[in-house]
Amino acid sequence: MPKSSTVNKTPIACTDHNHEHCIEEALIKAEQLCAKRGARLTALRRNVLRLIWKNHAPLGAYDLMDMLAEEDTRRVAPPTVYRSLEFLLDQGLIHRINSLNAYVGCHSPSDDHEEYFLICRECGVAVEVPAKEISRAIDKNAEAMGFTIETQTLEVVGLCPNCK
Amino acid sequence: MPKSSTVNKTPIACTDHNHEHCIEEALIKAEQLCAKRGARLTALRRNVLRLIWKNHAPLGAYDLMDMLAEEDTRRVAPPTVYRSLEFLLDQGLIHRINSLNAYVGCHSPSDDHEEYFLICRECGVAVEVPAKEISRAIDKNAEAMGFTIETQTLEVVGLCPNCK
DNA sequence: TTGGTTGCTGTTATATTATTACGTTTCAGA
DNA sequence: TCTGAAACGTAATAATATAACAGCAACCAA
Known part of the structure; x- marks a missing residue:
């Protein structure tokens, strides 16, 4: 990774x-x-x-x-x-x-960033995490398959440190 | 990657x-x-x-x-x-x-797989792509932040080979 | 400062997606 | 063949989102 x-x-x-x-x-x-x-x-x-x-x-x-x-x-x-x-x-x-x-x-509204979200299914908190490398890897794979990527949505649901 | x-x-x-x-x-x-x-x-x-x-x-x-x-x-x-x-x-x-x-x-309904989707915004086609490594990397990062992951949703929108 | 243009907001109606609650039917197993 | 659980039918309604058009406010040019 x-x-x-x-x-x-x-x-x-x-x-x-x-x-x-x-x-x-x-x-x-x-x-x-x-x-x-x-x-x-x-x-x-x-x-x-x-x-x-x-x-x-x-x-x-x-x-x-x-x-x-x-x-x-x-x-x-x-x-x-x-x-x-x-x-x-x-x-x-x-x-x-x-x-x-x-x-x-x-x-970080100012920079053109890629991000994803860790969402707690218990308290609802959504944490924004930078996804630059992951994002780039997905782009690369997609292009190898002939796709041109425009937007990515990555949402991860689980339990936050406080709720588990 | x-x-x-x-x-x-x-x-x-x-x-x-x-x-x-x-x-x-x-x-x-x-x-x-x-x-x-x-x-x-x-x-x-x-x-x-x-x-x-x-x-x-x-x-x-x-x-x-x-x-x-x-x-x-x-x-x-x-x-x-x-x-x-x-x-x-x-x-x-x-x-x-x-x-x-x-x-x-x-x-591949039989195996317990992680996957993501490449979706064409033009023709609507959604291609299922295995996401094992990416998925594992996300899990690892999440755990480092104290989150326990249950489900992941990764959806990528763009243009398929036929529509671009 | 005026008048015109553009963009923002108000309002009514309606579209789209999804669920609740309860009654009826079907079906597998005793 | 009976029975209980699962599946399906039906009516009503909730939750999310948009269309269409009217009025108003802010900005800009003359």
Whole structure:
């Protein structure tokens, strides 16, 4: 196997960390990135991003609608949330977890990275792991079979250190 | 990267092959496996499996319902199809493609294999590729981070040899 | 500053995928 | 042939996502 570029220790998401810091950092990075790109991080989009970062477990679109409703005393319709999600996905600020129909904040939105997810089936936490070597190997195999790769989705479900 | 166990050539699914043979073989293997396990491959389940094997592109549950309706002049309700799909998944006779909400026949239902999918976004074909080494590497990394892995989902989308 | 254009949000309706709950039938084994 | 478990039928509904169109806000050029 490739020499692992992965740090071999418990992910921050699974430790007792200052999560306010995660949220704050994510929002600042998002502001900066959008400013740089001339993309508009509107109040709604910012709110959705903040709510997604509420914890390290992916949230569904309808969960987000409920959370928005709780905060604003005003119900938002599905297209509104889905449009925000689409924007955040396009900007690489969040990822979609296909196996959960849910969305989670991206840890390194600035670089064009390959990643995969370790998902705990008990507490729901989803840890983003760099997948550069694995990804490259898959690309190589695929090309040998005549495929041109555009996107990869690797989702791994199990138990996190806290839940086992 | 690991020495590839993948055969480096165009997958059968992407060639002009005798697909009747694929279907027949899949059904025979299914019969044998179910017989061995004492599992009941009923007429309905067999039909669903046959329809899934209609081609090498994953089919949605409602597609299958439509196809059953066309053949039987009798509409089957969602739970009926979903129960058959659940059985076939349990028996390892089919796989679910999360990114498409669709189902595709398994090429080697008898062995407890790890696999991933190359999916063509143009023609829809989904090719099953053995992922033993990659899978093991992911397991190892995950364990180093304190995770215990139960299931892996790797789906790769791009263009097949015929569509590019 | 105005007017036009573009992009964002609101709203209604509906599509798509999947499950719950309960009743009926079928079938293998006693 | 009876019986219990498994499979299937049916109606209702949940969960996720999109289409289509209207109104509004922000930006830019004149």
